[in-house]
Every structure is written in C-alpha cells, then in structure tokens.
Amino acid sequence: MDDRGFAGAQFLAVALFIAAAGVAMSLYLGSSLAYQKKSVDAEALRQTLERAARAALDLMAKDLDEEADSPHDPVWSELADVASRATSGDVGGAAPDVTLTVRDVSSGLNPNFVRKDLLEKTSLGRLMDPRCSPQSLQQFREDEGLSTQGAFYSQFFTPEARSLVTCYGWANLNITDEFVLRSLYASLTGYPAGAEVFHTKVQGLLMAKRLVQRSELASFLGADAAALFPVICVEPPLNINYVDPLLLTAILGDPDYGLKDPEAHAAAILDSRAAGALTASDIQRLLGVQPGHILLQYFGAHTWFWEVDAQAGGQRCSLIAARIPSLDAIPTSTKAVFRVVETRFER
Amino acid sequence: MRRRSRASGSLAPMSDEGSTLIEAVVAVMVIAIAGAALFGGVGVGMRAFEKGDRAAHSAAEALMIDDTLRERSREVKIPYWERGACLGRDAGSTTVFYYGGLKKSTLSIAEQDSALVLDCPAGRSAFPGIHLISVLPLESGGALAGLDVSYAIGGRRYHSLAAFGAAPLAPTGGSGSGG
Numbered sequence: 217m218d219d220r221g222f223a224g225a226q227f228l229a230v231a232l233f234i235a236a237a238g239v240a241m242s243l244y245l246g247s248s249l250a251y252q253k254k255s256v257d258a259e260a261l262r263q264t265l266e267r268a269a270r271a272a273l274d275l276m277a278k279d280l281d282e283e284a285d286s287p288h289d290p291v292w293s294e295l296a297d298v299a300s301r302a303t304s305g306d307v308g309g310a311a312p313d314v315t316l317t318v319r320d321v322s323s324g325l326n327p328n329f330v331r332k333d334l335l336e337k338t339s340l341g342r343l344m345d346p347r348c349s350p351q352s353l354q355q356f357r358e359d360e361g362l363s364t365q366g367a368f369y370s371q372f373f374t375p376e377a378r379s380l381v382t383c384y385g386w387a388n389l390n391i392t393d394e395f396v397l398r399s400l401y402a403s404l405t406g407y408p409a410g411a412e413v414f415h416t417k418v419q420g421l422l423m424a425k426r427l428v429q430r431s432e433l434a435s436f437l438g439a440d441a442a443a444l445f446p447v448i449c450v451e452p453p454l455n456i457n458y459v460d461p462l463l464l465t466a467i468l469g470d471p472d473y474g475l476k477d478p479e480a481h482a483a484a485i486l487d488s489r490a491a492g493a494l495t496a497s498d499i500q501r502l503l504g505v506q507p508g509h510i511l512l513q514y515f516g517a518h519t520w521f522w523e524v525d526a527q528a529g530g531q532r533c534s535l536i537a538a539r540i541p542s543l544d545a546i547p548t549s550t551k552a553v554f555r556v557v558e559t560r561f562e563r
Numbered sequence: 564m565r566r567r568s569r570a571s572g573s574l575a576p577m578s579d580e581g582s583t584l585i586e587a588v589v590a591v592m593v594i595a596i597a598g599a600a601l602f603g604g605v606g607v608g609m610r611a612f613e614k615g616d617r618a619a620h621s622a623a624e625a626l627m628i629d630d631t632l633r634e635r636s637r638e639v640k641i642p643y644w645e646r647g648a649c650l651g652r653d654a655g656s657t658t659v660f661y662y663g664g665l666k667k668s669t670l671s672i673a674e675q676d677s678a679l680v681l682d683c684p685a686g687r688s689a690f691p692g693i694h695l696i697s698v699l700p701l702e703s704g705g706a707l708a709g710l711d712v713s714y715a716i717g718g719r720r721y722h723s724l725a726a727f728g729a730a731p732l733a734p735t736g737g738s739g740s741g742g
Binding site for chain 1: 594598601626637644645647663666667729734
C-alpha cells in the first residue's frame with residue numbers, strides 16, 4: 217500500500233477527531249455563553265431602566281413647582297427627553313425605547329394609618345368589604361403589623377375600592393390612629409416603653425381635641441424627633457390636585473368637621489383644579505375655613521410619594537420615591553428632596 | 564538520485580527499493596513523532612478543557628446562585644418606618660423578615676446537607692455542593708439595605724451583594740439628598 221496515502225488517512229482521521237472535539241466544545245461553550253449573555257443583557261437593561269427612572273426623579277427634584285404638585289406642572293412634558301438622554305448609547309450602543317411614567321401614590325386612603333372613626337362616620341365605610349369592619353381593620357394592624365404592600369389589606373376593601381387605597385404616606389400626627397402612632401414609635405426608635413409614653417401624649421391631644429401645628433412639632437416629638445420625623449409629621453397626606461373625587465367628597469362630609477354643603481365645596485375644588493394647580497392657600501380659600509382647621513391636615517398641595525416607572529423591552533423598573541418634608545417651623549427651602557424607599561423589577 | 568560508478572566513473576541509477584525503505588522509515592518516524600506530539604497536545608488540551616469546564620461550571624453555578632439570591636432579596640420589602648431587628652440568626656441559618664412586604668413572611672439562607680438552601684414563600688432553592696461561608700448585612704445610611712453572601716464552589720470563593728426591594732429610611736440626621 218502506498219505509505220503516503222496511509223499517512224494522509226491517519227492525518228485526516230486525527231483532523232476529523234480534533235474538528236469534532238472542537239465543535240462539541242464550541243457548542244458547550246456557546247450554550248454557557250448564551251446563558252451568560254442573556255443574564256448580562258437583562259442586567260444591562262435593568263440598569264438602564266433604573267438610570268432612566270432616577271433621572272426622572274432628579275428632574276422632579278430640580279424642576280417641580282415649589283408651591284404645588286399638579287398635572288399642570290410643565291415638568292411632565294420633559295419626561296420623554298429625560299428618558300432618551302439617560303439611555304442614549306446604552307445596551308449595545310442603541311438607545312432602548314424607554315417609556316417613563318410618574319404617578320402620585322400617596323393621595324389615597326391609607327389603611328395603615330386611617331382612624332376607624334373616619335370609616336365609621338363617612339361614606340368611606342362603603343369602600344370596605346361587607347364582611348369586615350373598621351374595628352377589624354384596627355385589630356388586624358395590631359396583630360399583624362403594618363405593610364407597604366396593598367395586597368396586605370385587600371381582604372378589607374371591595375375590589376372597586378382597591379384603586380383608591382394606598383399604603384404609602386407619612387403619618388400625620390393629627391389624623392393617624394393612636395395605636396398606629398404607638399406602633400410606629402416602637403418601630404422607629406426600638407423603644408417600646410417610650411412608645412407607651414408617646415401614646416399617652418397622643419391621647420392627651422385627642423382628649424383636648426388639640427391639633428399639633430408645624431411650629432410645635434419638633435417640641436412635641438422631643439428628643440426622639442430625629443428618629444420619628446419624617447415618618448411621623450404634620451404634613452397633609454392628600455394632594456388636592458390628585459385626590460380622587462370620591463375621597464375628597466367623603467372626607468369633606470365628615471360631620472365632625474362641620475363643613476356645610478361638602479358636595480358643593482368638592483365640586484368647586486374639582487372645577488378649580490381642572491383649570492390650574494391649587495396651592496395650600498387656595499385650599500383654605502375654597503373650603504372657607506380658618507388656618508389650623510382639621511381639614512387642612514388632610515388636604516395639601518404636595519405629593520409625598522411618587523411612583524416612577526420606566527419600561528422597555530418587556531422589562532419594567534418602578535421606584536417609589538418619598539419626598540422628605542422639612543422639620544423647620546418655616547422651611548428655609550421648598551425644593552423637593554427625594555429618597556427612594558422601594559425598587560421593583562418585573563420582566 | 565544518482566551516484567558515480569567506481570569502475571567506469573559513469574553515473575548509474577540508484578536502487579528504488581532502498582530509497583522506499585528509508586523514506587518509509589523516515590515517514591513512520593515523522594508520523595510517530597507527530598502522533599506523540601499530537602497525542603500529548605490532545606492530552607494537554609483535554610486537561611485544559613476539563614479545567615476550563617470546571618471553572619465555567621462553577622462560574623455558571625455562581626451566576627445562577629447570584630441571580631436567585633438577588634431575585635429573592637428584591638422581594639424583601641422592609642417598610643420605610645421599620646428600624647427594628649429584621650435579621651435573625653439561628654444555628655447557621657440567617658432569616659430576613661418582610662419577604663413580600665409582610666412582617667411574618669421570611670427568607671432564610673442556610674447550608675443544609677452540603678447544599679446552599681434559600682427558603683421563602685415563593686419556594687425552596689437548593690444548590691448542592693455549595694459551602695456557605697457567611698451572610699452579612701449590607702447597610703445604607705445606618706439602615707439594613709441588603710445582604711452580602713459569601714460561598715464556595717469547588718474551592719473557589721464567590722461573593723453576592725443582594726439589595727432588598729425596599730429598605731428603611733435612615734434617621735433624618737443621616738438622610739441624604741435627592742434620588
């Protein structure tokens with residue numbers, strides 16, 4: 217047999233073996249790399265979305281109207297530009313088509329803090345599931361604690377009412393349930409005995425029917441002010457420019473608050489806010505109440521918790537940002553300062 | 564190839580048979596050397612492949628553990644007002660409260676039967692052959708914000724930093740600015 221032919225066959229066999237091994241290796245590495253690439257791409261998009269959402273928050277901190285947050289604020293028209301600026305050049309050099317949306321998530325009925333009286337005396341009681349009562353909600357909070365997740369309280373409300381319910385907000389000392397304030401004190405300071413003392417102070421306010429004004433807050437909170445504020449404060453939780461008409465009418469209709477013809481007042485407010493942003497002084501004027509009235513503890517002109525949502529490529533990043541109020545009796549600056557308290561990703 | 568004849572001094576053709584034998588011996592030797600080199604090379608290649616395969620396998624497993632840890636930690640949503648103890652330790656197991664935002668719902672991380680085990684209401688994930696080294700709290704402004712988990716796969720040490728979906732607000736003295 218020709219030796220050259222034999223050597224060629226051997227060489228061919230070895231080359232075939234090496235080629236087969238190479239193909240097997242590349243297939244194996246290919247599948248590993250594909251998993252890695254998928255993971256890296258998803259992480260890159262996640263980071264892009266978070267960056268876009270944070271850019272929106274920066275814009276809001278810089279440009280939100282200082283007197284009132286409302287749908288009329290020109291800042292909202294800049295969101296699309298913010299999304300494209302924040303994401304240009306990301307993810308393989310191409311800017312993903314990010315959609316940014318921002319919504320108020322604190323101008324609702326907060327089951328963490330609501331007093332049972334308000335549910336018993338106003339039409340808000342109709343939002344509750346017929347099998348539950350304001351008393352059972354209060355007991356549930358005592359037994360299970362509080363939560364930022366709406367689903368935690370879903371059993372207490374009718375399906376139609378759930379869009380009006382929010383678990384985000386600051387606890388206004390003057391309108392929050394006294395037992396919740398005690399529980400918040402313990403969570404914020406880690407000092408249960410101090411919580412009992414604080415509870416007694418709050419009961420004193422309730423019995424005297426006295427409201428703590430902003431100028432008195434720091435002294436009322438005392439040495440624990442740094443720990444308690446801003447979670448416990450005297451900021452009105454509901455932004456008049458965003459609050460649902462049903463909530464607005466129900467709260468204005470609380471017989472204890474003595475407002476005559478609450479429906480007419482609610483209608484006037486809704487008409488006015490359709491025309492332009494309402495400020496704190498507008499609210500007082502439209503309600504025809506004196507400064508220090510309890511209704512001004514419910515309704516203000518600022519939104520305290522926003523949800524900033526960025527979406528692209530089937531992924532979604534949502535930030536819940538809290539606006540930090542000022543503890544100063546007369547705030548030196550009305551510029552918004554935000555802190556992200558929750559981050560959610562969905563894909 | 565030709566050689567000079569001693570008798571006549573003329574050139575005569577060389578024997579083809581001798582030539583074939585030498586060429587065949589040389590060819591066989593070359594093939595043998597090439598084969599030995601190839602065999603050695605393939606051996607070295609295989610060992611390198613196995614080593615690379617082990618490293619790739621460890622890295623893929625670490626990536627999977629990292630993904631799972633981050634995913635599970637993102638579901639831990641400690642309310643912004645909660646500054647109490649949200650982290651518990653018991654016999655090599657670390658438990659975090661507020662999984663899904665519910666105080667009594669937990670995520671636990673432990674080493675059980677030579678496996679890293681993550682247990683939460685969403686399910687139980689076990690990673691066999693993983694040695695859990697430590698679970699440390701990650702803090703932001705003095706508040707618990709996530710977990711720093713160290714583990715070993717085949718002697719290699721890996722590290723996952725997993726942030727919670729929601730974390731408590733730092734006291735106002737330590738609160739930062741926007742974003």
